[in-house]
Amino acid sequence: MSENTNTAADIDLKGRLDTATSPDWQTKILSALEKKKNLRIDAKELDYISSAGLRVLLLSHKTAIAKGGSCVFLNFSPEVLQILEMTGFTSILSLESVAE
Amino acid sequence: MDIGSLQDDRLKIAAAVKEDADLRQVADILGSLYDITPVRSPEELRRLYTRGQADLVLIDAALWASQTLPLVRELAERPRAKAPIVLIAGRRDDEAEAAAFEAGACDVIDKPIRKNVFLQRIQHHLRLSAYRESLTDQVKELEDSIVQSFAELVECRDRNTGGHIARTSKYVALIGMELQDRGQFAEELTDGELAIIVRAAPLHDIGKIGISDLILLKPGKLDDDEFAVMKSHSQIGADLLREIYRRTPTQDYLKYAIAIAESHHEKFDGTGYPNRIKGDDIPVSARIMAVADVYDALVADRVYRKAMSHEQAYGIITEGKGTAFDPRVVEAFAATADVISAVAQKKD
Numbered sequence: 399m400s401e402n403t404n405t406a407a408d409i410d411l412k413g414r415l416d417t418a419t420s421p422d423w424q425t426k427i428l429s430a431l432e433k434k435k436n437l438r439i440d441a442k443e444l445d446y447i448s449s450a451g452l453r454v455l456l457l458s459h460k461t462a463i464a465k466g467g468s469c470v471f472l473n474f475s476p477e478v479l480q481i482l483e484m485t486g487f488t489s490i491l492s493l494e495s496v497a498e
Numbered sequence: 499m500d501i502g503s504l505q506d507d508r509l510k511i512a513a514a515v516k517e518d519a520d521l522r523q524v525a526d527i528l529g530s531l532y533d534i535t536p537v538r539s540p541e542e543l544r545r546l547y548t549r550g551q552a553d554l555v556l557i558d559a560a561l562w563a564s565q566t567l568p569l570v571r572e573l574a575e576r577p578r579a580k581a582p583i584v585l586i587a588g589r590r591d592d593e594a595e596a597a598a599f600e601a602g603a604c605d606v607i608d609k610p611i612r613k614n615v616f617l618q619r620i621q622h623h624l625r626l627s628a629y630r631e632s633l634t635d636q637v638k639e640l641e642d643s644i645v646q647s648f649a650e651l652v653e654c655r656d657r658n659t660g661g662h663i664a665r666t667s668k669y670v671a672l673i674g675m676e677l678q679d680r681g682q683f684a685e686e687l688t689d690g691e692l693a694i695i696v697r698a699a700p701l702h703d704i705g706k707i708g709i710s711d712l713i714l715l716k717p718g719k720l721d722d723d724e725f726a727v728m729k730s731h732s733q734i735g736a737d738l739l740r741e742i743y744r745r746t747p748t749q750d751y752l753k754y755a756i757a758i759a760e761s762h763h764e765k766f767d768g769t770g771y772p773n774r775i776k777g778d779d780i781p782v783s784a785r786i787m788a789v790a791d792v793y794d795a796l797v798a799d800r801v802y803r804k805a806m807s808h809e810q811a812y813g814i815i816t817e818g819k820g821t822a823f824d825p826r827v828v829e830a831f832a833a834t835a836d837v838i839s840a841v842a843q844k845k846d
Contacts, residue, residue, distance in 0.1 A: 416679070417679055443549070445545075445548060445549065448675060448678065448679050449672065449675040449676040449678065449679040449833075449834055450679055452672070452675070452834075452837055453834070453836065453837060456836065456837055456840055460840075475549050475550055476550050477548070477550070480693075481675075484667075484668070484671045484693065484696055485668050485671045485672050485675070485837075485841070486664075486665075486668035486671075486672075486841040486844060489844050490840055490841070490844060
């Protein structure tokens with residue numbers, strides 16, 4: 399739960415976003431996007447992301463944009479953020495971090 | 499320089515302490531300055547540690563007994579280990595204390611805990627840790643900046659659309675991560691090694707610095723002689739990097755830079771250059787860069803032809819499976835092609 403931002407996140411990513419867990423998370427996120435076109439996803443408890451996980455993030459982003467909405471990710475840990483920077487995802491995704 | 503750039507500006511101490519009375523004592527001494535998080539299990543500690551949610555870890559050696567040191571070692575050996583680990587020992591035991599330090603603890607504090615000394619030591623460790631982290635970050639940034647600058651200097655001579663270096667590094671990261679997902683090249687593509695390969699990737703064309711402008715900037719296709727000169731950029735780059743590595747053998751990423759610069763134009767079937775090596779003789783990093791480099795070249799405008807579409811480039815890469823490129827690398831590329839295309843389209 400992010401106490402500093404105005405609205406609570408719609409989805410809290412937890413644990414790993416890898417080949418095994420990605421399908422479920424993808425389903426969850428896409429279902430949420432069916433109901434609400436502006437999604438906030440909190441990644442505070444995301445420990446690890448693999449290639450499969452990156453595809454989920456990209457798909458979530460693209461789906462939201464296609465609906466004229468947005469998909470904002472919050473609170474990636476430094477480790478995961480490093481992966482996002484390495485792969486160019488920091489320029490693609492909408493990111494928000496809790497105010498310093 | 500701020501020591502605590504965290505949410506509340508208060509540093510967080512994870513305290514794995516056996517007795518409630520001891521926990522209260524720790525909270526008494528440190529609680530006004532730091533946020534104390536009690537930890538009950540090794541799993542919980544691991545989670546806090548890996549999520550970067552602890553700036554310092556206090557472990558009462560009595561709590562997990564013989565499991566303590568292996569846990570300390572495990573945490574301290576993590577490549578991004580940051581938080582200092584401080585043990586609290588029940589009684590003085592020189593051997594156990596030495597073992598604790600050897601395992602990676604940065605301090606051992608004896609009971610009974612002496613209030614003022616304890617506080618000073620914790621503050622001291624936090625300060626040191628912050629300085630070290632800041633320094634490590636700065637050095638790494640400097641290194642990356644230098645590598646990137648040199649690579650871009652060479653690139654700008656080439657007058658290719660800027661960004662080739664940044665993009666190909668990202669494709670290498672993406673293809674590399676996909677290969678990891680598939681369990682391919684597990685030995686050569688650990689997380690640590692992939693990160694180093696990505697850092698080294700910008701230097702793949704540095705040898706172009708030795709190529710005459712007449713050839714480098716020729717507006718048309720190169721004839722055989724000119725192409726022969728152009729091909730020498732692989733060897734020039736590798737030789738240059740070898741010399742630098744000889745002078746600064748501590749820079750591990752240079753090893754990979756040499757491999758990538760030298761062999762990124764080699765072909766899986768042995769018909770590439772400069773050495774006509776084939777198959778598994780080609781370093782994995784170079785096999786990955788080969789795909790990344792060709793893809794980016796195809797989807798970019800060139801002086802002698804317009805940019806191809808993603809689909810066309812995809813087709814050409816997959817056609818080269820087994821001949822120009824390692825089939826496994828092509829498969830990983832194919833699986834992650836959507837993402838690569840998204841990165842390719844980003845103009846910054």
